[in-house]
Amino acid sequence: MLTLALPFRTWAHDVPAAPKLAALAAATAALFPIDDLAALSAAAAASAALHVSLGPDRRLGAAREALRMLRPFVWVLALVMGWHLATGQTAEGARVCLRLVTAVSLANLVTMTTRLDDLTSVAERLAAPLRPLGVQPRALALAAALAVRFTPVLTLRGAQLSEAWRARARRRPGWRLAAPLCLSALDDAERVAEALRARGGAAPPGRSSSPSPFPQEGGSATSPHRRP
């Protein structure tokens, strides 16, 4: 599935999304001014303890999943630590790395234990004050849903183009796939736009410029589709 959420429930899932995000923001803000190596180690240990406390489900599955999420981050840490070792600032390097690991793992913890819909509803509430700036929450939600839907479609098409290339040539495809992939995305966008217009468009109900064949919320009570 296209998500980083844990496949099982833990106590952290029961904490609502908004307080969890606020706690994360507070923890991260508190973390950065700390310079004491012992205090930073304690913070990293606390983050690890939080992960372990997610429960013994499937043999510490949560903690292991968290480590898997941190794996791509390891080479960043190696680069940072290597730089500090080379410039002779070992203690400073340890401080920077501990701070980063703690902040990133806490953020991952929130991501792992919060459902996508809950995060989207917080994001919608946060985006609401932008409405006077011309941001339409409805258009935003539609665009987000389309992007999520089309990511696997375009990924699959990229893989197909790459296979087709390999069937014909010995060399690696490289950038040559970007042009057809981009063109196919443009064509898809045209078709999606047509389909959206055919279904009443993206304008909010009541302000649609084209007459919609579908009964709208709060529409005519005599509509045959409306329940008595």
Place this chain on the structure above:
Amino acid sequence: MERKIAMTALFAALTAALGLLPKLSLASGVPITAQTLGVMLAGAVLGARLGALSVLLFLALTALGLPLLAGGRGGLGVFMGPSVGFLLGWPLGAYVTGLVMERLRVGGVFVTATLAAVLGGIVAIYVPGIIGMAAMLDKPLPEAALLALPFIPGDLIKAICTGLVVNAIWRARPEAVASLR
């Protein structure tokens, strides 16, 4: 309106799909991914406003926890790491790329798009990126700039790719390159 929404969404999806393409390694061993190619293309094809919006959408979905970044990364954690400045620079990069495409007329489409991608996709992204890295790693700016240096050759290759791709699109679907209308 529907067309704008669809274009914005599909380019966010394209940026995600490009991140999943297998990555190449330069001779120096620095891995390069095609993800910022998506950022440059969004600006160069959709223009400044929609390009930046589509990159913002991509970042918002990443922050919400979808593993859309190269290597299957995602979630709030990536915005706590040292590369946060580069990520936040992406929408700016797409905007500048689009702006240069819309305003500048030199040579053919390839030259304009490559130049736009260098100014938007490299200059406009590295400035906030290096500042962010200096802040997160507690380093002076020149030292942070030195750490970012190995990635420049890869991004130059991507800028040239952007020029080639936009030129190909311009020849196949001239009406689709909104930034040149």
